[in-house]
Amino acid sequence: MSTLTEEIKKKESLNGADRPSANALEHEAIYILREVAAQFEKPVLLFSGGKDSITLVRLAQKAFWPAKIPFPLMHIDTGHNFPETIEFRDKLVKELGVELIVRNVQDSIDEGKVVEETGKYASRNMLQTTTLLDAIEEFKFDACIGGARRDEEKARAKERIFSVRDDFGQWDEKNQRPELFDMLNGEIEIGQNVRVFPISNWTELDVWSYIQKENIEIPSIYFAHKRNTFLRDGLIWSAEDDVVFRADDEPVEERMVRFRTVGDMSCTAAVESYADTIDKVVAEIRDSRISERGARIDDKRSEAAMEKRKQQGYF
Amino acid sequence: MEVLKIATAGSVDDGKSTLIGRLLYDTKSMTDDKLEAIERTSKQKGYDYLDFSLATDGLVAEREQGITIDVAHIYFSTATKSYIIADTPGHVEYTRNMVTGASTSQASIILIDARKGVIEQTHRHFFINNLLRVKDVIVAINKMDLVDFSEQTYNSIKTDFEELMKKRDYQDQNITFIPVSALKGDNVVNRSQNTPWYKGQTLLEHLEELDQRDVYNTGTPRFPVQYVIRPKTEDYHDFRGFAGKVYGGELNVGDEIVVLPSMTRSRIKAIYFYNKQYKTAPRRSSVTITLEDEVNVSRGDMLVRAGDLPTVDKQLTATVSWMDSDSLAPGGKYVLQHGVNKVLAKVDAIEHKIHPDYSGIEENVSSLQMNDIAKVRLRLNKPIFYDRFKDHRTNGSFILIDSKTNNTAGVGFIE
Ligand SMILES: Nc1nc2c(ncn2[C@@H]2O[C@H](COP(=O)(O)OP(=O)(O)OP(=O)(O)O)[C@@H](O)[C@H]2O)c(=O)[nH]1
Ligand SMILES: [Mg+2]
Numbered sequence: 001m002s003t004l005t006e007e008i009k010k011k012e013s014l015n016g017a018d019r020p021s022a023n024a025l026e027h028e029a030i031y032i033l034r035e036v037a038a039q040f041e042k043p044v045l046l047f048s049g050g051k052d053s054i055t056l057v058r059l060a061q062k063a064f065w066p067a068k069i070p071f072p073l074m075h076i077d078t079g080h081n082f083p084e085t086i087e088f089r090d091k092l093v094k095e096l097g098v099e100l101i102v103r104n105v106q107d108s109i110d111e112g113k114v115v116e117e118t119g120k121y122a123s124r125n126m127l128q129t130t131t132l133l134d135a136i137e138e139f140k141f142d143a144c145i146g147g148a149r150r151d152e153e154k155a156r157a158k159e160r161i162f163s164v165r166d167d168f169g170q171w172d173e174k175n176q177r178p179e180l181f182d183m184l185n186g187e188i189e190i191g192q193n194v195r196v197f198p199i200s201n202w203t204e205l206d207v208w209s210y211i212q213k214e215n216i217e218i219p220s221i222y223f224a225h226k227r228n229t230f231l232r233d234g235l236i237w238s239a240e241d242d243v244v245f246r247a248d249d250e251p252v253e254e255r256m257v258r259f260r261t262v263g264d265m266s267c268t269a270a271v272e273s274y275a276d277t278i279d280k281v282v283a284e285i286r287d288s289r290i291s292e293r294g295a296r297i298d299d300k301r302s303e304a305a306m307e308k309r310k311q312q313g314y315f
Numbered sequence: 316m317e318v319l320k321i322a323t324a325g326s327v328d329d330g331k332s333t334l335i336g337r338l339l340y341d342t343k344s345m346t347d348d349k350l351e352a353i354e355r356t357s358k359q360k361g362y363d364y365l366d367f368s369l370a371t372d373g374l375v376a377e378r379e380q381g382i383t384i385d386v387a388h389i390y391f392s393t394a395t396k397s398y399i400i401a402d403t404p405g406h407v408e409y410t411r412n413m414v415t416g417a418s419t420s421q422a423s424i425i426l427i428d429a430r431k432g433v434i435e436q437t438h439r440h441f442f443i444n445n446l447l448r449v450k451d452v453i454v455a456i457n458k459m460d461l462v463d464f465s466e467q468t469y470n471s472i473k474t475d476f477e478e479l480m481k482k483r484d485y486q487d488q489n490i491t492f493i494p495v496s497a498l499k500g501d502n503v504v505n506r507s508q509n510t511p512w513y514k515g516q517t518l519l520e521h522l523e524e525l526d527q528r529d530v531y532n533t534g535t536p537r538f539p540v541q542y543v544i545r546p547k548t549e550d551y552h553d554f555r556g557f558a559g560k561v562y563g564g565e566l567n568v569g570d571e572i573v574v575l576p577s578m579t580r581s582r583i584k585a586i587y588f589y590n591k592q593y594k595t596a597p598r599r600s601s602v603t604i605t606l607e608d609e610v611n612v613s614r615g616d617m618l619v620r621a622g623d624l625p626t627v628d629k630q631l632t633a634t635v636s637w638m639d640s641d642s643l644a645p646g647g648k649y650v651l652q653h654g655v656n657k658v659l660a661k662v663d664a665i666e667h668k669i670h671p672d673y674s675g676i677e678e679n680v681s682s683l684q685m686n687d688i689a690k691v692r693l694r695l696n697k698p699i700f701y702d703r704f705k706d707h708r709t710n711g712s713f714i715l716i717d718s719k720t721n722n723t724a725g726v727g728f729i730e
Contacts, residue, residue, distance in 0.1 A: 019595050020588030020602065024318045030601035031560045034541045035655065038614055062589040063601070066554055067546035150388045154373030157387040164721075173374055176385060177723045178415040178638050182560070183652055183714050187721035201318075201399055203390045289347040 025202050026059065026210070031182065032161060032198040033063040036143050037070050039186035040194070043143040044101070046132075047073040049085035050262045051218050052147030055207050056198060057092065058216055060145075071145075072099035076132050078125070079106045080266050082259075088219040103135040119245070125267050133169045136193055143186070145196045151203045161200050167191040204260075208285050212278045224258045224276040235269035260285075319525065320399045322416040324444065325426030326436035327382060327405040330457045334426065334497035335389050335402050336367020338519065341504035344391035345370065364498060371402045382406060386416045395523055407436065410443075410686040411638035414726065417444055418712075421530035422451040422522070429462045429494075433475040438672040441476075445483045446634065446671075446688070446728065448708060450530050452490050453521060460496040464509040469494045482673050485705070489529065493518055534563030534707045536598070537625065538618040539654040544603055556587060556603035557612050559655075562709040566596045566604070571621040574612055575700040580621060581606040615656035617700045625700045625710060632730045633704075634669070635691045637683040639717060639724035643691070644682040649724065650716040653699045660715065663692040683725075691727070704728035 033056075036043045045060065047053045060069045075089060093100040105127050108114050113134070114127045136144065150157045160176050162184045177185055186194055199207070211218060228239040230250040237244045239252045244266055246252075257270035258281070275284040323331040336353075339345040345353075349370060357366045371387045372378050383404040391398050401416035403409075417423055423444045427437055444452055454476055462468045473492050480490060493502055494510050495518060501507035504519045516524070544556040566572075570583045586596045587603040596602040604618065612618075619625060637643055643662060651660035668677040668689040683689050704711030715725040 018593060019597050020591070020593050020600055022597075024599065027560065027599055027601040031541070034558050034601070038542045038655070063558070064542075064544060065587070065589050065603075066548070066551040066556075067544050151390045154371065154387065156373075157371065157389065158373050158385050174376065174384060178411055178726070180415055180418040180714055180723070180726045181709060181712055182419075183654065183712075185652060185714065185716055185721070185723045187650070187716055187718075189721065201388065201390070203392075203397075205392075206397070 023210070025199070025206055026062075028201065029056075029059045029198040030063040032184065032196065033060050033145070035184050035186065036145060036196050036198075037064070039184070040143040042139065042141050043071040043145060043196075044074045044139065044141045045069070045071055045145040046147075047075050047089065047100070048147070048262070049075065049081065049089045049219065050147070051207055051211060051222060052149065052199065054092070054216060054218055055202075055210060056145065056147045057096070058210075058214060059198060061096070069096060069098050072101055074101040074103065074135060074139075074141075074144075076128050076135065077102050077104045077106075078128055078266075079104060082219070082221050082262055084219045084221050085262050088217075092217075101135070101139070103131050103138075105131045107131070108134065129169070136169070141193060142188065143194045143196055145198065147199055148197050149202050149204070149207070150197075150200050159197065159200070161197055162186055163195045163197065164188060165193050165195060169193075205282070205285050208278075208282045212282050219262060221259045221262060222281065223278075224256050224273045224280075226254055227257050227270065228252050229255045229257060229270060236272065237269055317395070317527070318397045318399060319422065319522065319530065320401070320420045321422045321424060321522070322401040322413075322420035322444075322449070323403055323424045323426065324413055324417065324440035325405050325424075325457075326428070326431075326434060326440075329405060329426040329428045330497040331405060331424075331426055332368030332371045332383055332402050333366075334424070334455065334457065334495070334503065334518075335400050336365075336370040337497045337500055337503045338400070339370060339389065339391055340365075340367060341500055342391055342393060342519070367497075384409060384412075386412050393519075393523060398522065405436065407439075407686065410439070411636070413440065414443055414447070414636050414638070417447050417449055418726070420449060422453070422525060423449045424453045424455050424518070426455050426457045426497075427472055427476075429456050429458045429465075429468055429472065432472045433479065435672050437476070438479060441479055441483070442671040442673060442688075443636075445485050445488060446636075448485050448488070448532070448705065450487075450489060450532065451525055452488055453518065454490060454492045455495045455497075455518060456492065457495050457497050459494045459501060459510065460499050464494070464496075464501070464507070466510075466512040469513075479673065491515070491521055493521070531598075532708065534702070534710075535623040536564035536566050536620060537562045537702070537707065537710045538566060538596075538604065539656065539710075540612055540614055540616045540618065541655050542614060543612065554605070555609075556605050557618065558601070558603045559618075560601045561596045561598055563598060563707050565598055566618075566620070568592075568594050572606070572618045573621050573624065574610055575617045575619060575625070575627060576698060577611065577616070579608075579610045581608040581610050583607075617654075617656075619700070625702045625707075627698050627700050629695045629698045630663075630693070631695070631699075631701065632666070632690060632692050633713070633727035634730070635683070635689055635715070635725050635727045637685060637687045637689070637725045639720075639722055640685055641717060641720070641724070642682040642684050643715075643725065648718070650718050651693070651695060651699070651713050651727075652716060653701060653713040654709065656699060658699055659696040660693045661695075663694050666690040666692060690730075693727075701729050703730060 108131045258273040275281045387402045389400045403413040403416035495502045502517045540557045542558040584605045584607045647662045668680045702710040711729045717724040
């Protein structure tokens with residue numbers, strides 16, 4: 001009979017120096033990233049500065065170590081970012097020594113390719129698509145790696161790991177390529193490109209637990225902080241920048257909040273929280289009764305909002 | 316944490332999507348906002364119960380027609396495991412999507428509508444799960460609430476299914492029967508008061524107890540090289556690492572290996588995962604391996620243990636499940652992707668078509684249409700290094716890609 005300490009020792013040696021991490025999702029993501037590097041000529045990693053894309057970057061570091069990440073990062077900048085995420089982005093890129101490409105939604109607006117939305121719910125989230133498609137064409141990217149997860153939204157739950165987009169960036173949801181076993185088919189025509197989702201099978205909690213375990217640095221707005229905010233439709237909006245439209249009858253109040261996603265400021269609401277460390281954030285997510293996208297107004301526009309955006313080429 | 320991938324199967328309206336919704340609901344994995352959305356829509360549609368299929372049928376067309384068209388992946392976890400469930404379509408027309416869902420799963424749930432019993436689609440889905448050698452299959456006899464939770468109905472369906480089991484090729488498949496009501500929640504997560512005659516486990520109890528042994532077959536280690544890592548930096552000037560995923564078994568530092576196709580011998584010098592070295596690369600780990608000797612290795616090559624060689628051949632026979640709207644015919648040429656390796660393949664002959672409802676085979680067929688399953692002989696322009704599918708799920712399977720459309724047109728299981 002083995003004693004408890006022997007049992008623990010045995011476990012430690014398995015997870016320690018003898019064998020690498022037993023996180024199946026991590027091994028799967030690394031496999032996918034290596035397939036991208038091998039199957040495509042010009043891949044790019046779409047980097048938003050959010051926790052999912054930061055996680056992707058760490059996975060890419062792991063996949064190719066001791067070599068550098070063999071593709072550039074690209075940020076489609078809506079101009080409505082939280083300032084913290086931009087600072088964070090620039091620091092990370094410098095540390096990694098990889099190329100960063102930035103393309104601005106503002107330029108697409110200035111060139112008259114898209115028209116800025118107006119009104120109470122104005123957002124640049126939809127406009128991103130045009131800037132993204134133009135950038136793909138400009139650089140002739142054949143694969144765009146993104147941090148979308150299937151647990152985020154039910155149209156996402158339908159998406160393949162290698163998701164083929166036609167010349168117009170469109171997703172043909174009823175005619176997706178079957179993906180069998182581990183085999184990923186990246187064959188495409190000129191003009192087509194593939195959106196790749198290495199963390200498809202991760203949940204929000206998986207991402208946070210990974211950030212915790214790997215000790216990955218993330219922008220400060222993910223942690224609880226005091227912020228001037230106002231309430232609308234039961235959601236908490238930042239009142240500190242003039243990106244989100246605020247009506248006169250929507251009073252400003254200071255609250256302890258954090259953000260669960262850091263997309264475009266104009267459609268990302270905060271949640272009330274006292275979780276100011278990664279351990280507290282993980283605990284909070286574990287107990288949360290609201291999904292991550294519950295705080296995204298763009299999904300609330302209609303039940304099919306995500307599917308429609310994806311058909312048009314949205315990430 | 317351990318991840319268990321499960322696929323569902325069963326005919327249209329047998330309740331697959333509802334069952335998954337029920338699992339989410341009873342394990343409290345459904346967040347309030349998602350639940351509210353389901354309540355709202357169910358009410359709008361005038362239902363007097365919650366339609367849980369709304370949780371998984373994510374496409375507009377699916378909600379309009381009330382059927383599942385493509386696979387959705389649903390996630391939930393308990394204290395012991397993380398689960399990924401593939402909600403697959405039941406419609407015959409979408410059989411290919413069902414094959415897709417089952418190929419990445421370690422366990423499978425086949426639903427049967429208790430009012431209808433074992434039907435043709437049950438045969439087909441059982442056949443596919445058996446063909447794919449899914450090791451653990453749960454037969455959930457659903458809608459028990461509509462047959463007054465009758466033990467007799469349950470037993471007669473079970474007997475019919477056991478008849479079917481006699482015809483299966485892969486006999487080691489573990490099969491468990493559970494009477495459930497996905498809609499009302501009986502024996503899904505919680506034990507039912509309505510089935511006192513049933514002494515077995517609930518669906519979730521069964522899943523919770525499955526361990527690695529129950530869902531993975533043991534095989535020999537295969538290491539297809541995905542990518543060669545050459546940093547060309549000062550610190551790692553001479554580093555040449557072979558990146559890939561280990562399948563079938565584990566590899567250890569010091570193992571004597573053979574590189575295919577060159578047949579060069581060497582030894583494993585180091586196993587890296589990120590910036591650390593390990594003694595062992597367990598199955599399904601994505602590692603980087605360096606060798607003792609300077610050998611020429613590139614993507615598509617394979618490292619195997621000396622003494623455990625796979626078959627190296629330019630000809631093979633396989634059971635092919637066809638998934639494309641363009642038909643397959645003798646003489647047809649395809650790109651064959653075996654793991655990460657690609658070669659050209661020509662169809663030599665279709666030996667016979669297999670009726671997946673166990674009604675036998677059909678000889679002298681001239682072509683295969685979408686959703687057909689057949690034994691096919693292929694000739695390749697270069698040898699591949701394969702095992703029989705029954706010995707090695709990963710190294711015994713391939714896909715066929717139509718080079719005109721680039722579509723994944725079929726999947727093959729090597730004899
Ligand atoms: N009474 C009763 N009805 C059920 C049960 N399970 C499912 N249903 C109903 O059967 C219908 C079909 O259920 P779905 O879950 O959509 O069936 P499905 O197997 O996912 O169908 P496809 O995806 O199209 O193949 C719905 O109206 C469900 O409410 C059950 O246990 N009892
Ligand atoms: Mg369904």
